[in-house]
Amino acid sequence: MKFWEDIVVGERAEIGRHTFTTEAIKAFARAFDPQPFHIDEAAAARSHFGALCASGWHTASVWMRLMIDHENREDAARLARGEAVATLGPSPGFRELKWQRPVYVGDTITYATEVIDKRASNSRPQWGLMSIRNSGVNQKGETVISFISAAFVERRK
């Protein structure tokens, strides 16, 4: 992770893409969201969705995974350049999460992130807070998920 001081409001990154398979959609849904349209093709065809689609929590959890993978790649590059790496701290939460469209089997979602705010933390002087707008867009260019997240980021000593 970048140190909080080096984060620039407005910077944007494509963090990765993910294709949702039948197997992964069903496995997530069986564990966490066993609604018929997430676990059974025939039931999904009869539903308002019209076909098997991923749980919204699955779409969001994949964002988290790609974000961590992205930061790990960035950190490896920083270390290779001899730079220090900051710690990503806890997240106080999220707001305005919207699932604009279903994610169907075979859809490839490209996730991107944009820094929209940063501020110091009065209560935790070793951390700064950043707010980022996250989105996932399918192969047709349609946004399927968007939300704003906050996270604490380590400050330089």
Add this chain to the structure above:
Amino acid sequence: MKFWEDIVVGERAEIGRHTFTTEAIKAFARAFDPQPFHIDEAAAARSHFGALCASGWHTASVWMRLMIDHENREDAARLARGEAVATLGPSPGFRELKWQRPVYVGDTITYATEVIDKRASNSRPQWGLMSIRNSGVNQKGETVISFISAAFVERRK
């Protein structure tokens, strides 16, 4: 699911409780949130969390699972009474998700839900919209997660 007409603003339900195990915390995190404090006890002990704790997306996904299980139990009771069962429709999203405290290994979280708003849908006359405030509270009575979600619910014909 209740039909939209039968939902009463202010009604509250305890939807279920869940104890987070080491194995489940690590399995979710390896798939979706492989940060050191979610997958490795020693790294977690050195982190700001102080011990292994669940991904916030895991805590949220368990809410979804308990919500579906709760609705399935309620629907079975309705059918046993000879009542009709409404369809739970898609969720446009949620807002104000807060992770107030970590969920550590062995914590038992009790999830509850409260209807805070309902309104008709102009664009989808067969559906009504409800907003519910959801929370998860640990065995010490501390809130660990809260958020407001929206969902479409079938209206009576």
